Amino acid sequence: MTELLLSPLRRLGHTTINAIWRLGFITRFLLAILRYSGQSLLRFNLTIREIYFAGVMSVIIVVVSGLFVGMVLGLQGYNTLSRFGSADALGALVALSLLRELGPVLAALLFSSRAGSAMTAEIGLMKATEQLDAMSVMAVNPIARVVAPRFWAGVISMPILAAMFNVMGIFGGYLIGVVMIGLDSGTFWSQMQNNVDLHYDVVNGLIKSLCFGIAVTLIAVFEGYDATPTAAGVSAATTRTVVTSALVILAVDFVLTAFMF
Amino acid sequence: MFLSGKSVSSDHFIEFRNVSFAYGERPILNNISLAIPRGKLVAIMGGSGSGKTTMLRLISGQIRPSAGQVLVDGRNVADMNHAELFEHRRRMGMLFQFGALFTDLSVEDNVAFPIREHTRLAESMIHDLVIMKLAAVGLRGTQQLMPAELSGGMARRVALARAIALDPQLMLYDEPFTGLDPISLGVIAHLIKKLNDALGTTSIMVTHDVHKSLDIVDYVYFVSNGAVVAAGTPAEIRASPSPWVHQFMWGEADGPVHFAYPASTSLQQDLGLKGGQHD
Numbered sequence: 001m002t003e004l005l006l007s008p009l010r011r012l013g014h015t016t017i018n019a020i021w022r023l024g025f026i027t028r029f030l031l032a033i034l035r036y037s038g039q040s041l042l043r044f045n046l047t048i049r050e051i052y053f054a055g056v057m058s059v060i061i062v063v064v065s066g067l068f069v070g071m072v073l074g075l076q077g078y079n080t081l082s083r084f085g086s087a088d089a090l091g092a093l094v095a096l097s098l099l100r101e102l103g104p105v106l107a108a109l110l111f112s113s114r115a116g117s118a119m120t121a122e123i124g125l126m127k128a129t130e131q132l133d134a135m136s137v138m139a140v141n142p143i144a145r146v147v148a149p150r151f152w153a154g155v156i157s158m159p160i161l162a163a164m165f166n167v168m169g170i171f172g173g174y175l176i177g178v179v180m181i182g183l184d185s186g187t188f189w190s191q192m193q194n195n196v197d198l199h200y201d202v203v204n205g206l207i208k209s210l211c212f213g214i215a216v217t218l219i220a221v222f223e224g225y226d227a228t229p230t231a232a233g234v235s236a237a238t239t240r241t242v243v244t245s246a247l248v249i250l251a252v253d254f255v256l257t258a259f260m261f
Numbered sequence: 262m263f264l265s266g267k268s269v270s271s272d273h274f275i276e277f278r279n280v281s282f283a284y285g286e287r288p289i290l291n292n293i294s295l296a297i298p299r300g301k302l303v304a305i306m307g308g309s310g311s312g313k314t315t316m317l318r319l320i321s322g323q324i325r326p327s328a329g330q331v332l333v334d335g336r337n338v339a340d341m342n343h344a345e346l347f348e349h350r351r352r353m354g355m356l357f358q359f360g361a362l363f364t365d366l367s368v369e370d371n372v373a374f375p376i377r378e379h380t381r382l383a384e385s386m387i388h389d390l391v392i393m394k395l396a397a398v399g400l401r402g403t404q405q406l407m408p409a410e411l412s413g414g415m416a417r418r419v420a421l422a423r424a425i426a427l428d429p430q431l432m433l434y435d436e437p438f439t440g441l442d443p444i445s446l447g448v449i450a451h452l453i454k455k456l457n458d459a460l461g462t463t464s465i466m467v468t469h470d471v472h473k474s475l476d477i478v479d480y481v482y483f484v485s486n487g488a489v490v491a492a493g494t495p496a497e498i499r500a501s502p503s504p505w506v507h508q509f510m511w512g513e514a515d516g517p518v519h520f521a522y523p524a525s526t527s528l529q530q531d532l533g534l535k536g537g538q539h540d
Contacts, residue, residue, distance in 0.1 A: 126364075134361035137321050138375045139350035145378075 036144035046149040054115040055157030066165035070172025091188035092195035094173030099205040103166040108212035112245035116220035120241040123224025124234035158213025204260045216245045274299040274463040280329035289315045291487035302457040302464040304474045307484035313467040322346045354424035355433040360416040362408040369404035375426045394422040414445025434466040
């Protein structure tokens with residue numbers, strides 16, 4: 001009977017201690033990345049290469065998704081706004097929704113699924129095939145040579161991808177509102193210009209995506225580096241990257257929104 | 262033996278002095294002492310899980326002993342700080358069990374990797390050095406291939422070319438013969454011997470391929486359960502009366518090393534048969 005009561009408590013304690021331990025570990029890992037970032041910034045071609053794999057290769061999925069999200073916003077926005085006779089405000093609605101929330105959040109979710117999971121799998125497999133050990137034995141620090149360039153590539157790529165998502169989303173809203181439904185083009189753009197503030201909306205959105213970039217890339221490289229060096233271990237780490245990233249993006253978004261707007 | 266008790270001469274490039282090591286509760290090395298003379302090719306043999314690879318990891322400073330000292334050229338590896346450890350590794354080459362080539366880099370970039378990381382040489386000179394190293398392992402002309410396009414034996418030779426890229430004083434080989442066909446195995450064994458003689462490198466080879474190793478090495482240590490059970494020159498080992506050496510050399514199932522895992526229950530008990538006695 002006592003065992004029946006103690007067992008879940010023990011499990012809860014174990015899970016809590018483990019979570020705190022991992023939080024401490026990931027913080028120390030971030031400090032190590034920052035400490036050994038000199039090489040990835042001095043030899044910037046290492047980082048450029050990773051920007052290509054993480055950022056440039058994600059452009060297609062981000063741009064196409066942005067277009068569809070913008071078109072859906074156009075349809076739904078027009079539907080709702082026209083009930084209140086405010087269909088003219090469609091441009092402002094589309095732009096504000098994208099710049100403040102949808103652009104940074106959805107681009108980050110897409111980035112974590114497309115590039116974050118690939119980073120985790122690549123670093124995890126490098127660990128499983130002793131490539132990280134080989135590097136370390138050759139007196140090359142794997143955090144400086146493998147992890148830091150990927151981390152900075154993610155941090156740099158994320159705001160740019162979010163900006164592309166926003167631009168394509170606004171274009172999608174324009175296609176639906178102006179080209180398909182026939183709203184006045186001048187009204188669409190002028191409403192947007194009047195209601196969108198550069199600092200309050202655009203810059204805050206970019207700050208958000210920068211924070212998501214740091215969080216998503218840190219999770220991706222950490223999970224890869226910490227993966228159990230087996231096929232099952234790398235697979236589990238990749239899944240953890242996508243799930244943890246999604247939860248962290250949404251939680252951080254809530255906190256940032258509460259402070260910013 | 263090269264080392265008996267604590268009498269150690271400066272001719273020894275590597276020394277293990279009463280070294281113990283454990284992964285958590287599981288002991289791997291148990292008060293082991295041995296010495297590797299400068300410029301010699303020495304094999305450390307033993308079954309899987311006998312602690313051979315752990316010894317290489319202690320020499321390269323990837324792990325630290327729980328007791329005792331591992332000396333490289335007279336310096337205790339565990340006492341080295343980060344910079345000193347990396348300096349020590351720069352003078353060392355290691356061939357991993359399956360090569361551990363960087364899969365995103367071509368053969369040329371793999372071999373050039375340590376040169377680019379540790380020197381400021383011009384690209385044209387790095388290119389020439391890579392060609393020379395690849396020629397030494399008989400793979401000139403493969404520069405543009407990716408690791409996925411190489412056979413197991415070729416990948417191991419490219420990894421060997423990468424390991425000797427900076428002309429190391431010390432070479433560590435972790436199971437260099439595993440998974441190779443007889444021809445590749447012979448080629449790798451010949452290369453290891455040739456490189457040791459040509460470069461004057463001190464080489465340590467961890468392996469369980471007895472017969473091929475005895476053809477090329479200068480000295481052998483047999484390790485079992487974290488302790489040295491036999492040692493000697495290949496001729497001495499071949500003539501050794503030790504039942505342990507005999508069992509290992511001829512791959513016998515019965516002897517000092519048991520084939521069966523020491524299960525806590527009997528086979529009859531596991532199968533649910535009555536009257537089962539623990540065997």
